[in-house]
Amino acid sequence: MRRLPTALVPPAALTLGVALAFASTFAGKAHAADRVTGEPFATRSEVYAPNAIAATSHPLATQVALDVMKGGGSAVDAAIAANAALGLMEPTGNGIGGDLFAIVWDPKTKKLYGYNGSGRSPKSLTLAEFQRRGLTDIPAHGPLPVTVPGTVDGWFALHEKFGRQPMAQNLAPAIRYAREGHPVHEVIAYYWDRSVPRLSKWPGFSEQFTVDGKRAPRVGEMWKNPNLANTLEKIAKGGRDAFYKGDIARTIDAYFKANGGFLSYEDLAAHRGNWVEPVSASYRGVDIWELPPNGQGIAALQILNLLEPYDLKKYGFGSPEHVHLFTEAKKLAFADRAASYADPDFYQAPVARLISKEYARERGKLISPDRAANAVEPGVIPELNEGDTIYMTVADDRGMMVSLIQSNYRGMGSGMAPPGLGFIFQDRGEQFVLKPGHANTYAPGKRPFHTIIPAFATKNGKPWMSFGLMGGAMQPQGHAQIIVNLVDFGMNLQEAGDAPRIHHDGSTEPAGQNTAMTDGGVLELETGFPYETIRALMRKGHTVKFADGPFGGYQAIMVNPEGGYIAASESRKDGHAAGY
Template sequence: MQPELPFSSRRSPVVCLNGCVASSQTLASVIGLDILRRGGNAADAAVAVAAALGVTEPCSTGVGGDCFCLFYDARTGQVRGLNGSGRSPRALTLDLLSGLGFSEAQPPSVFHALNVTVPGAAACWCDTVQLFGSKKLTLGEVLEPAAELAERGFPVAEITAHDWARWSKALKDDGKALGGDFLINNQPPKHGQLFANPTLARTYQELARSGKSGFYEGRIAEAIVDVVGQNDGVMTLDDLKNHSSTEVQPVFTDYKGVRLWECPPNGQGIAALIALNILEHFPMKEMGHNTSGYLHVLTEAFKLSLADVIHFCADPEKVKVPVEGLLSKAYAGQRAQLINMQTAGVNEHGAPPGSDTVYFAVVDVEGNACSFVNSTYLGFGTGLVPENCGFSLHNRGANFSLDGSHGNCVGPEKRPYHTIVPALLTDAVSGRLLCCYGVMGAFMQPQGHVQVLLNMLEFGMNPQKALDAPRIYVYYDKTDGQWKLSVEAGVEQGVAEELGRRGHAVVGPVSGHQRARFGRGQVIAVGCWWDPDASEAETDARVLWAGSDPRADGCALGY
């Protein structure tokens, strides 16, 4: 039994000059920092951290999942993106699922092998190093520290041990046993217990030696297809061999002098941008931080933005996604008028013009930044572990709709609606990098982006305080057809009661390990632009200010 977690963060922000890494595992942050000190840049370090997190936090992430990347090039001021999400198998059709008795009302279990889409992380790691890396380190040198960590073993961190046990039990309750690669004497490891994963070390070495073909062809690919097929999935060797990540043009919106960058659909990052566009129409600072009025408007803006994104967000290679219309300031103005300051609204999706789960941040000495998120979706994903590979396969296909009229309906070679979204913040005029940040946690992620940004920009909080502050989480509960509002412990009781009087279905206060629903963020800011009392010279300084979420096990490190 894991102890209930208290929450009394009093961390100082990390300040440094040359390079910084913030992640949810201390050992991963150390590995990323070491890559920077050896001459690697932010992209090199990000991939090293991703691989290390696959070792130390396999109940959240791994090479059997997907990833997305935003890269800020200090030399050009350009923001570039990589979509590292995989596509569904060619044989996965709505007719196939219907023939098996599945429907929108009765979908497969989230842990079913039919929810395994092609794992995109391996290709995206390779492409991140190739496209954005320093060229001073090889892929093998980038992956080596994580491989060594997997081979030699490490002591499991506290929150990770809790999540490891929780997801192991969830799989067991669903009739699946987590592979022996992730158990010790058939039990999940305890806090502080040494855990090694030598088969994952060999997977990393194979990827380093042969690149993408070392994962998507040969032994590893065959093991993936075998375990999926043995569990009634339909993935083939061709599905894996044909996979590629995609360079994408990031999308953005401007809010009070800053520009927030997100990856475009099939990712849900546009939800944060839509919400900010709506919030421009309200005096957020004057309302006061986490007051009932402030949280009411935030909640309504999130409901409006999420309703739009859940309806419209899909694979843009398969359906037309009205990104320009959704991000239109005029459309946001129309949506803002739907918010009643006294009463919670139903907030269905609108009709825009043209309509139809670890996060980490790295900034290097040259000023490049890599905002990176990697996930297996729910815990260990499907919990299916390819033989002698050391990783589990994600269940990202669980986010497909089984409604034939929906843009995100399941279909062959299609990317599903994706929750994982990295973020970057630049000056809207100069293009100067202000912040590399993100908040992981399924549908919480864009909401976390907005709340942490407002904490800094509107209320002058440093990166650590911005992450420490209590958050809310808005979600649609299909079981009773209601929007719910989770309120974290730390929000005043009277505020929560007032939100209930305004018609919100308030859940909470939420404390202990249940705080995981509010996400786990990392922030690296360049200069103290968030500080209203700082001089212009201080704001533009090359000092890096970093914070790491106390809801996770990790830390920010710099040199």
């Protein structure tokens, strides 16, 4: 997020009049457009490298990835090493208490491989238990939203298929930084400070994730996590079973039993992630690849299919037509997302139909060029059977490319931090619905609807780009905007991420009480959209508000047609792209 001077930072959402005042205030100030290279939105140059490259949300994690590849490791080895480092350095977004998804381009087989590393709900926790407690939503924090963490299993699954060096080597940099310390970066310190008041009530959090049990580490302050170093060392020596079946699992079991939780040793021991086939839709000659549900990736494909009939290039970036059409396409895609995206072991969403051009033509008839929709019904009604995040990407000198996303959900997760282990459990179970008869209704041993999605793009069957944009419901919106910025508006890789973003909030959600959108939701626009566009959107019936922060975090690697790679990193985070 671009920081304004403290005196000028507004609340999370302001009225339109104040938003317009802010737009006027910053009009004419120094901007990316003043750069001599001429890209209107790029805050810095793309990164070019002839051999290997990495883009992560932390400069030290990027360097870890490069060091691994310089030492002979594959892009997957580098991704695992960087992800382990990020779990230490950016606990506000991820860690081994969360889940992991990945898409890998393998140059040997010349195909994409998808991995779903989401964990399941505790077998001993039932829907009836939530009802007995009088809950209509699963709480955001504490023991009830905790599901089995899939990250460690995901590392070993990816490593078994694509690794070139021992896992102990991959985890060594994170272990060293955990013992010796590392300076906390600016955006991470900001979110850490926000999390401490919310999570300090949960056992183990203050002892392991605050300074002196009172506060978050400050910008530049050295942070150590010896407990996490010990946990990672056990995993390095004992493999994935050290986490899911060894002393770590027994510690976790005892912790939840003592603190009103349901996650058990048996839940951990039974966990396995799975390899899945990525699915795709074409957009003006580019094939965009996502993973199927229980994630939300296909929403990006649905949005792009709905936009393809329109000449966005003619309308221009930031025009009323561009923003309006994108927002209305998002509403339609998210109506299906709310109704049908769920654990495929419990409900098989009709993915092929949802991402087909024929279905997009049908649904596209509902888009009015002149009026914002207040309510949208899903196009597919399920027939049910019984029964903050980090994104990173790495590419190596042999052509392997990794698109990886990993999260604890809601920043630092549930707040539940077992003693002596140095990590926090995710609260991903909050994404379940607590009403019977929904595709995403809570059930024991079920994977929740998932927001975290890696993405990939190919051209003519060859790799073009590995990319992602984290941030809850912003993710599919962000994926679609990156593609539109590149393909329709001709932006370069960095500019496509730096350009002001559109975030629509208020669609029917596949979680919580699943309350339907009836008022059209709220359209949040980053600073940089013209005053005339905002006025035109109001006339079409959109509620437009200013927001600070919900626009996600982007990383991308593109194959350079001249050889090597191009990379870009998020200017709103502490991100860093580098290569050699």
